[in-house]
Amino acid sequence: MDTHDLILVTIIAEPVLEDRLTREIMDRGATGYTITEVRGRGTRGIRTGDIPGQSIRIETLVTVDVADALLDRAAEAWFPHYAVVAWASPVRVIRGDKF
Amino acid sequence: MDTHDLILVTIIAEPVLEDRLTREIMDRGATGYTITEVRGRGTRGIRTGDIPGQSIRIETLVTVDVADALLDRAAEAWFPHYAVVAWASPVRVIRGDKF
């Protein structure tokens, strides 16, 4: 079995950001992403919609370089004004050549 | 970019526990959490509701100390009687100072 070590970047964000975030993720070199509808609570409690606390959780498997680029961009462009939380963790992937 | 190493604690639990778990999570020092509706199967097959197998998945980014406190509490108070599964994994977070 052929495995590769990659980074799983997980981003929790306001739903209005979906289009922009996924576009930026793909632009920076990711080959895909997976989105889950979630709800939650944080320090800001920003509520953008008639259903407060609703967020999306974006996961993307990327190489270390892409992960860095994504997190840099997040720190710079999204965090100042939006309710966004992001983290990265190392994972082992099969079909790793695909990413 | 300013990153911090934190622990991501993930808890799968029966939906009736939502209020209690989130309260205890915040009480023990977490700054937030994210909840996903999930379904699953385990060894107990406990079914509490008219929709069997429905559970919630709570994720919270916390410091090592808070993670320990949470898992201790889980082992002691929730596991004996409830269908709860919990795990911890190290992650790298941006905006880490926030947690």
Added chain:
Amino acid sequence: MDTHDLILVTIIAEPVLEDRLTREIMDRGATGYTITEVRGRGTRGIRTGDIPGQSIRIETLVTVDVADALLDRAAEAWFPHYAVVAWASPVRVIRGDKF
């Protein structure tokens, strides 16, 4: 508190595979799994249903051996024809004796 180191295997797959995948997961020695409804985008863009992009995300906490068996099986039987992505990461579990 009694913790164990286990592997968390996460699989993103087409919904039609749910029954087969969960059966194979249990057959190979897992004690349970958790399923989330997700949507996403990848390189194949395979669309199997009237709601394109809909997938399931299966998580299962298993021992290293079971994880290897699962990923081997995935590489061999599921990847050639189905839109499946899978990865593994080490986690620390309470109630680890249960798995």
Added chain:
Amino acid sequence: MGVSGPKLSRLFLPDCTWSPGLTEILQLNLLSPITLAFALGILARIVRSEFSLPKDVYAGLGIYLLFALGLKGGVELAKVPLGGIMLPLLVTLLLGCIRPLTSYVVLRRLARFGPVDSAGIAAHYGSVSAVTFIAALTFLDGVGEDVEGYLPTLLALLESPGIHIALAIGALKSSDRSQPMGEVLHEVLTGRTMVLLVGGLVVGYVMAPGTWEQVELFYDGAIFKGALCLFLLEMGVVAGERLSDLKRTGLKLLVFGVGMAVVHGVLGVAAGLAAGLSIGGATVLGAMSASASYIAAPPAVRMTLPEANPTLSLTASLAITFPFNIVLGIPLYYQIALWLS
């Protein structure tokens, strides 16, 4: 249509003792759309079909049914002098206090369940199933029997006391009381049923005259009954899913689920007649009394009595008592009401 027999027989044939036999009534009930839809749902599970109503649609239908029930009840309540319903209210409250006790004693002494499991199951049988109530109304409508319009008020009253009494017993017997009772009390008193049924009652009661007619078609008649069929289709799926648990939970739970329903059903009918309810009204009170909760009670029990096995109580209320009442119980309580009156 021989269907409207019972009522006609009493109106026009006072000297004649003829009344439709239990068989005739049973058959009518078995072939009603709601019983058949329920049976179809069970059958779908038995053949291991993956069919089920989407979660949100099922919840939405449930909300609609409860709110409709409340509104109609409130509109009718506004028409009767409050003094006239004091006795039915009192009798219902009594049933709410007695039923958890009878359930607990039977479970503990006769069926020999442990104290915590007994309390957990008793909380279910101390409360009530709104769908059973609705099915009873629909059945009586089918046989042409009139009922008091304010009955949903009694349903609202019967829901919570029994849960709390049973939980209090359980709390005394349990070593691990997980949740402060206050929280559970709050949860039950502000639950879905309370908001929709009690809320609907109040809204229906205070609504400006003439406004009910503007929405009646949506909340009553064919639309209500049609939505009820879809709801029961899914309840069949849900109940069918638990049929497999029946083997594990054993014969004594089966006997309890049926026996308790009949005992409480007869008690309810008798109490209803004693309080001056019509035959139809007493039948509905009997059906309520015979029913067991599967929506409000389970989370309350799970939170306060975590040691209680939820499979026992849910299988009993959902896979035994509920189908029994829908298929056989309701016609039986009606027959008993006819006899006793």
Added chain:
Amino acid sequence: MGVSGPKLSRLFLPDCTWSPGLTEILQLNLLSPITLAFALGILARIVRSEFSLPKDVYAGLGIYLLFALGLKGGVELAKVPLGGIMLPLLVTLLLGCIRPLTSYVVLRRLARFGPVDSAGIAAHYGSVSAVTFIAALTFLDGVGEDVEGYLPTLLALLESPGIHIALAIGALKSSDRSQPMGEVLHEVLTGRTMVLLVGGLVVGYVMAPGTWEQVELFYDGAIFKGALCLFLLEMGVVAGERLSDLKRTGLKLLVFGVGMAVVHGVLGVAAGLAAGLSIGGATVLGAMSASASYIAAPPAVRMTLPEANPTLSLTASLAITFPFNIVLGIPLYYQIALWLS
């Protein structure tokens, strides 16, 4: 029923100055099923009930209501000569351009909010709430007042210009314009309201004769009103959830939310009468003009003006202006239309 008084009084009693007092009309509005359902939803939140309609059911009801509104409006639009509605269309467009400006100026100068927050809130008050519109129609139906059937066309026209004007102001004032305006324009113009309301208008307009009657029962009358009650029940829950924010956002937002509604309401009524609308039609235009968006505007503002605090605008439109209009505003605008005409 004294309810149909206003209209009757004008038809049969030309010499008589009697008309139902504001109190009478207010009471009728307060005790309408939709106001009561809304109040029940708020109450459920106040007692911290966990009750809420499933997300998808709430969205489904909203879609049904908007599409029904569009269809009906389109069917009616096909009956009037297009020339006859040019003036109302023009007046509505004017309201769409003026209201974001009045809102911005009031917020900036009188209430002394920052420029970006002012623009964000003004985008909400420059747009419109479809539910307020529907509530106004239902109210007028209740008092027996006729309205122009094509009014949904005006609703569709009033939705978007105000958002874009306010966002343009905000973009000038903001350092961080996150989203290219083109994208936001696209998003608003292809949003849910546009597809369902404008799309429904077109479908209703071109539908073959006789086909509307085949679906009318589903899209109009009791089913429409009954569904509206359930929708308002959940809107009550949603608004109730924001009541706690009122403390944080302060008194000046409260004063703004009510005051702006009244000012815009009077403006709308006057504009409607000036454009030749009936008393009912002018009342509806007043209610529209007085209302604030909470569906189309929030994401548009969030995307273009991320520095604006969304709590302020949503609390104002959803927890202040919306309830005010539903409970007091609509009867008030009606009264004003009666006076002005």
Added chain:
Amino acid sequence: MGVSGPKLSRLFLPDCTWSPGLTEILQLNLLSPITLAFALGILARIVRSEFSLPKDVYAGLGIYLLFALGLKGGVELAKVPLGGIMLPLLVTLLLGCIRPLTSYVVLRRLARFGPVDSAGIAAHYGSVSAVTFIAALTFLDGVGEDVEGYLPTLLALLESPGIHIALAIGALKSSDRSQPMGEVLHEVLTGRTMVLLVGGLVVGYVMAPGTWEQVELFYDGAIFKGALCLFLLEMGVVAGERLSDLKRTGLKLLVFGVGMAVVHGVLGVAAGLAAGLSIGGATVLGAMSASASYIAAPPAVRMTLPEANPTLSLTASLAITFPFNIVLGIPLYYQIALWLS
């Protein structure tokens, strides 16, 4: 209304050859609410609107429509002697066996698709689309043509044989048969359509007399048609989403999707008339026969023939054949039925 022309012409004007032209009928069909709602959905996708019905609401509407269809069919089935429908049943079964074969041969020989892709697409065209069936009923109702009430029975019969025949062919040609055929057979035979349509047929058939009337308003007439409009609105969105695939899948798939529909449509009309169906009934059988599955077939094909490209089959059935039938096919089959009879 000239709309009821066709039927009237045959009843009252036997000597007169006038009948409404294809153009007239086409126009009526194009301007029906369901065609327009479908077009609106497609348009919403074309302008890249994010509008779509919530998943659960869409599924709930589909469940309602199928169950309503089954119930009505069952009630009607109970009225006809079973002997009288043997021939239509036989003919339908034949269509179920022939259509996957014609599809496979055409795909393989004329369109030159690979064997596995051909089998996959053939499984879709061997099965049936319930919405096309409903649209045909609604169309015939619109032109005032009567149909046999038991037609849903034929629909139920036509759904599964074709899938299994095509999958069997595919399994012979494929190297990698992933799923044991038994499992797939079970999945199709216990699928949503089977539970609701066949289940509904049985429930409707055995229901006690007089009970259908109690729920008829909910399951038939304006509510059924109104719900159908909403459903088709979303089907338009779903089909519109696949329009972009048309470019990739190429012209030959387009020609296949339309040509196969017409061939199967004519076959179905002829078979229906031969089996003694009315003009309306034969039209419906033609529409059924011309239609392709997009609910039951896709997962069955995906599980058994993973090498088959699902984009091909879904684009053909959903973005080509379905719209063609809704917009042009149904009036065409009707015209052919008029000619052939």
